[in-house]
Amino acid sequence: GESVGLHLPTLSVQEGDNSIINCAYSNSASDYFIWYKQESGKGPQFIIDIRSNMDKRQGQRVTVLLNKTVKHLSLQIAATQPGDSAVYFCAENQGAAGNKLTFGGGTRVLVKP
Amino acid sequence: GAVVSQHPSWVICKSGTSVKIECRSLDFQATTMFWYRQFPKQSLMLMATSNEGSKATYEQGVEKDKFLINHASLTLSTLTVTSAHPEDSSFYICSARGGRTGFLGQFFGPGTRLTVL
DSSP, X not given: OOOEEOSOSEEEEETTSOXXXXXXXXXXXXXXXXXXXXXXXXXXXXXXXXXXXXXXXXXXXXXXXXXXXXTEEEEEESSOOGXXXXXXXXXXXXXXXXXXXXXXXXXXXXXXX | OOOEEEEOSEEEEOTTOOEEEEEEESSSOOSEEEEEEEOTTSOOEEEEEEETTSXXXXXXXXXXXXXXXXXXXXXXXXXXXXXXXGGGOEEEEEEEEOSSTTOOSOEEOOOEEEEEO
16 A cells, blocks of 8 residues: 655754655655654654645744655754654645545654764 | 643553553544554554544454444543453554644644553
8 A cells, every 4th residue: 555654764963953854655645744753652743734735834943845746755853952852753644535644654863962 | 732631641451451541632622533553663553533423433454343442522532452462562642633723633642551461
């Protein structure tokens, strides 16, 4: 079946640098995407979302880019902080399947002081 | 806003017993609630979708008689793991949709760590 996947399982970044987390998706019918952050032992926390009719959306220190041509999604974190250390998941909304979310495999971000 | 709670946060039980996990939307009415399980260092796997007042829809491979879901109100859904076995040990996470107009995403609870001895 179709799924959402990630290129990098672990990303180490120096505190203060920018982080880029990538995600590939295969369901061309997906109309909505979300990035979640999950800290150890906790539930996922919403970061930012983007609809398929957009290619960029910005939040506080985060930017999501959507490239529908190559089915690629990325999350950029500016000035990465120790508190950003977590696992990040992209999720793809399947509107035709009852608006269920399909999660990617996750990328662990480790922020080095 | 859009806070989802789960209870208990962790539970240890003996093999063969049943365990109930509660999921509540604290400050909004959830039109739909979802149950996921997550094994260590893995992603979230959807188990079932639950709408208030109707039967849950289970994903392929999930035993509905083993994982009983009840969605009695717009703020409460429960997952009961019946006759639990060690292989059911996992991190169970619920989520809820609603509370924000136009938001198709889900708000997640903090999760419940189940350990079956």
